Amino acid sequence: MAGQSMTSSAVPAGPQEEIFGFTKAQFVALLVMFAALVVAPFFLYPVFLMKLLCFAIFACAFNLLIGYVGLTSFGHAAYFGIGGYIAAHSAKVWGLTPELSIIIGALLAGVQGAIFGWLAIRRQGIYFAMITLALAQMIYFFCLQAPFTGGEDGIQAVPRGHLFGFISLAPDMTMYWFVAAVFVACFLLIHRIVHSPFGQVLKAIRENEPRTTSLGYRTDDYKLVAFILSATLAGVAGGTKSLVFGIATLTDVHWSMSGEVLLMTLVGGLGTVFGPMIGAAVIVAMQNYLAEMGAWVTVIQGVIFIACVLAFRRGIVGEIGNLLRVRL
Amino acid sequence: MDEIFGIPAPLLFGQLLLGLINGAFYAMLSLGLAVIFGLLNIINFSHGAQFMMGAFVAWMLLHYLGIGYWWALILSPLLVGLTGVILERTMICRLYKLDHLYGLLLTFGISLIIEGIFRNQYGSSGMPYRIPTQLSGAWDLGFMFMPVYRGWVVVFALFTCITTWLVIEKTRLGAYLRAATENAPLVQAFGVNVPRMITLTYGAGVALAALAGVLAAPIYSVNPQMGTNLIIVVFAVVVIGGMGSILGSVLTGFGLGIVEGLTKVFYPEASATVIFIIMVIVLLARPAGLFGRA
Numbered sequence: 236m237a238g239q240s241m242t243s244s245a246v247p248a249g250p251q252e253e254i255f256g257f258t259k260a261q262f263v264a265l266l267v268m269f270a271a272l273v274v275a276p277f278f279l280y281p282v283f284l285m286k287l288l289c290f291a292i293f294a295c296a297f298n299l300l301i302g303y304v305g306l307t308s309f310g311h312a313a314y315f316g317i318g319g320y321i322a323a324h325s326a327k328v329w330g331l332t333p334e335l336s337i338i339i340g341a342l343l344a345g346v347q348g349a350i351f352g353w354l355a356i357r358r359q360g361i362y363f364a365m366i367t368l369a370l371a372q373m374i375y376f377f378c379l380q381a382p383f384t385g386g387e388d389g390i391q392a393v394p395r396g397h398l399f400g401f402i403s404l405a406p407d408m409t410m411y412w413f414v415a416a417v418f419v420a421c422f423l424l425i426h427r428i429v430h431s432p433f434g435q436v437l438k439a440i441r442e443n444e445p446r447t448t449s450l451g452y453r454t455d456d457y458k459l460v461a462f463i464l465s466a467t468l469a470g471v472a473g474g475t476k477s478l479v480f481g482i483a484t485l486t487d488v489h490w491s492m493s494g495e496v497l498l499m500t501l502v503g504g505l506g507t508v509f510g511p512m513i514g515a516a517v518i519v520a521m522q523n524y525l526a527e528m529g530a531w532v533t534v535i536q537g538v539i540f541i542a543c544v545l546a547f548r549r550g551i552v553g554e555i556g557n558l559l560r561v562r563l
Numbered sequence: 564m565d566e567i568f569g570i571p572a573p574l575l576f577g578q579l580l581l582g583l584i585n586g587a588f589y590a591m592l593s594l595g596l597a598v599i600f601g602l603l604n605i606i607n608f609s610h611g612a613q614f615m616m617g618a619f620v621a622w623m624l625l626h627y628l629g630i631g632y633w634w635a636l637i638l639s640p641l642l643v644g645l646t647g648v649i650l651e652r653t654m655i656c657r658l659y660k661l662d663h664l665y666g667l668l669l670t671f672g673i674s675l676i677i678e679g680i681f682r683n684q685y686g687s688s689g690m691p692y693r694i695p696t697q698l699s700g701a702w703d704l705g706f707m708f709m710p711v712y713r714g715w716v717v718v719f720a721l722f723t724c725i726t727t728w729l730v731i732e733k734t735r736l737g738a739y740l741r742a743a744t745e746n747a748p749l750v751q752a753f754g755v756n757v758p759r760m761i762t763l764t765y766g767a768g769v770a771l772a773a774l775a776g777v778l779a780a781p782i783y784s785v786n787p788q789m790g791t792n793l794i795i796v797v798f799a800v801v802v803i804g805g806m807g808s809i810l811g812s813v814l815t816g817f818g819l820g821i822v823e824g825l826t827k828v829f830y831p832e833a834s835a836t837v838i839f840i841i842m843v844i845v846l847l848a849r850p851a852g853l854f855g856r857a
Contacts, residue, residue, distance in 0.1 A: 307664045309667075360664065370842075372799075380832060490795060536675055537672040540668060540669070540671060
């Protein structure tokens with residue numbers, strides 16, 4: 236791939252003191268994040284926070300692929316949406332518990348990711364982006380026609396159910412703690428993946444794929460596994476979202492959703508640990524507070540896209556990290 | 564000759580014609596994408612939005628200024644092409660040293676802005692655009708009725724595609740263009756103003772999209788979403804055909820339009836997805852695309 240790579244860190248590499256694989260600065264940021272997660276529901280509307288966390292999971296999953304492997308999927312809405320539909324169907328029609336519904340949704344999203352990833356990694360760069368977009372559009376049309384998705388209406392009135400069969404998730408606060416727990420689990424899992432030997436190979440592929448191949452790694456296998464992991468976690472995000480709002484609709488599988496998650500990750504900072512979360516917070520907050528402006532929200536999103544590409548390629552967290560000379 | 568494979572002939576030929584028209588748009592759009600990609604190494608995501616702008620400018624010319632279809636066919640591509648030139652000069656030109664994907668992201672942002680502005684101004688419902696009087700009516704071909712305008716679209720699109728191909732393959736300008744696609748610095752060293760050529764190429768690609776938009780205006784209702792849904796299918800067309808060959812993308816465009824039309828007759832449920840399924844098959848059999856260089 237020609238030119239500057241998608242993510243370049245300005246921070247010098249070298250031995251740094253690490254706490255559970257986090258650098259000191261990252262560990263401080265992690266503690267701040269935990270504190271924010273605990274305090275936030277007492278000040279902000281829990282449903283808004285849950286929406287934010289679901290998109291944060293989605294953006295983190297997406298970042299695993301674009302930020303750490305350098306693969307730009309333009310069709311992640313497909314995994315998010317399928318995760319949502321399957322989880323909603325499991326909870327509503329089969330009456331499964333919420334955790335099982337989300338797991339089933341995530342697994343199917345992962346299977347779908349395995350098939351689509353296997354197809355898409357045959358081509359590189361922009362072709363990869365176009366293929367993932369086209370495959371996602373295929374899923375959109377599938378969801379429009381398939382009987383179980385309810386077409387234009389979507390799956391409505393999905394019960395939140397009882398966690399493990401006995402903790403009712405109907406109260407917003409209980410649901411919030413559940414969603415927060417799911418988010419933290421996904422966040423730490425992604426961190427673990429990125430800092431494993433497997434993750435090191437992923438980063439090597441991002442920096443220089445031919446060289447990684449010449450070192451004896453089957454890069455396609457690594458890319459595929461990363462793709463499956465990312466799709467599965469996107470499915471977790473979609474499933475959780477459909478349980479929070481009790482609805483799974485075509486919006487979740489539409490291409491504009493793929494664009495949104497890309498925007499969130501870009502705004503927060505590609506390849507940063509906390510970027511996707513911050514990006515999700517910014518975009519979800521913007522959509523919430525500017526909702527009455529109608530189609531102007533799309534225009535503003537477009538402007539942010541352009542500003543990020545032309546001026547702030549590191550994203551918010553990347554720029555802050557650059558300013559403080561730490562890696563966040 | 565009333566039935567073919569158990570399908571009434573008028574239905575079959577009607578859908579074939581519709582497929583051919585869709586194919587004409589696929590061909591014109593994927594041609595523009597291929598020309599832009601060849602020189603700029605950018606996938607122009609805003610191509611669909613610019614197609615929509617072409618249709619809207621034609622509608623605005625008629626609605627506000629009373630300028631009819633024939634002038635719109637010239638003016639609309641020129642105006643939209645000019646916006647393309649401005650976009651390239653102000654924004655896209657800053658990205659050539661970066662990863663190709665930033666070009667995709669930037670043009671995606673541009674398409675969001677264009678679409679949002681038009682949706683604010685004109686809402687989501689479509690605006691009708693009348694077929695010009697010279698092209699209204701229909702011919703009786705014996706086995707089916709052929710609306711004159713639809714025939715015109717197919718013929719004119721073919722004419723545009725062949726002209727573009729001739730310009731690129733047979734003229735001096737086209738030779739410069741092909742040379743710059745292979746090795747831009749070398750061509751520049753020979754004294755050709757490559758940056759200006761890149762700007763004009765982007766403008767021309769965008770103008771092609773706008774021209775397709777004007778052609779589409781009387782067929783589809785003119786609405787802000789008309790471009791984006793189309794462009795995703797065109798992406799699949801481009802993956803199937805490969806962007807290496809101009810003639811290849813034209814053939815793939817028309818061919819897939821016809822396949823889509825036939826699917827509407829024989830298995831309507833799959834008509835929206837058939838092109839994506841073909842893309843999957845092509846990826847499995849020939850990952851570089853039908854006309855692509857591996």
